[in-house]
Amino acid sequence: MNATNPDTGTAAAQSNIGPPLWLLAEVTYRCPLQCPYCSNPLDFANTENELTTDEWVSVLRQGRAMGAAQLGFSGGEPLVRPDLPELIAEARHLGYYTNLITSGIGLNEAKVEAFQKAGLDHIQVSFQASDPELNNAVAGSRKAFDQKLAMARAVKAAGYPMVLNFVIHRHNIHQMNDIIELCDRLGADFVELATCQYYGWAFKNREGLMPSAHQLEVAEREVNAQRQKLADAGSMMKLIFVTPDYYEERPKACMNGWGSLFLTVAPDGTALPCHSARILPIEFPNTREMSLKSIWYDSPGFNHYRGDSWMPEPCRSCDEKGKDFGGCRCQAYMLTGNADNADPVCDKSPHHDRILAARRAADHATAGLEDLTYRNTRNSREFFRG
């Protein structure tokens, strides 16, 4: 079987396609939380048949042999996989820098210690807000916040570098100062203040999540002031504020270019150039059927948007195409119906008015948290039953 015997020296492997330096292992779509901005596909409940332990080990070995150095265990909630310690140990043994991206739900001190013994390098804990009430309302779980706090402290006490991640949206964007002060008290090394990007469930809930331009401006000012305060105090805590695409005039260089650095393997073995790409009308290969090497270098799915010969105008003649690669294919697809188009974030795009309309809507949005569609199996089934 191909998947367990990485082939060597395919024709394309000798071309100018670089190695996949980052491997994201989405080991499951199962998750105890229900965040309405989840980046998993809307029809995640339609995905069964998770890769087995042996199949994941094979993916990890092939990826490492190809040059992947960073490995993320993600999901869903990766902690629901009972074989996680085994996968971590294998990954570390292979030489990966291993990152566990978790909600903290299902974690306990014993697991924190067991993962460390297995060689885990880093645990990123996500929060939904700086206070229990809002946090738990967004997560759709009454006990989430206290558990997250306890686990952040356990991660710190075990000596891991600590990254705390907050997804920012119109209902928590006023908490910047509180969030940063909480992170400082917990002793975080890195804090990601990631303004929601509109994929998966977040696209479905965009009107109820997107901050207004004014909210964003205030938040950015607060983050900058906090950054200065931390620098003056000699703190090593780094704040990473991710601004939303929807307030840019030029698109991001999505994934640093299609099939350039990032390789995601979804729970069922589907290999993707990014975790959102399975929404695209493109056939993506599966690690159960092809070697990772053939997938990366030779598969039509991964070669689909490499280079720039696929670009229509205005990208084709644009002098910035080598910088942003036309932006995000998923965003182009969701907003224009054709994934070849320029990312409408770009103000040169003929579809940029759709971004402007979303901004105007954000200025007048009134939806509360109760109006959002929460990410759970019941809601997901609605999307594939139609």
Place this chain on the structure above:
Amino acid sequence: MDQTPRLRPGFRFQWEPVQNAHVLLYPEGMVKLNESAAAILSEIDGASTVTEIVARLEARFPEAGSLEDDVRAFIEDALQQHWIMMV
């Protein structure tokens, strides 16, 4: 002032054959190092002082002459980047 640098917890220095380079790995990040940065980082072990590191590098690369300024400049920069810290 002769301090002892160490890698920041959670940072790992290793050789990557596919990239044909040493890299510094940290939470969700990676820096590909040039040869001189790699040579300096390879001597940072949490026990050796900057002076000792300079001496060892000058012994390793006798044709390079005095390395004091280069090493100190790199260590200053790596401290600013929070890749390393003083013991």
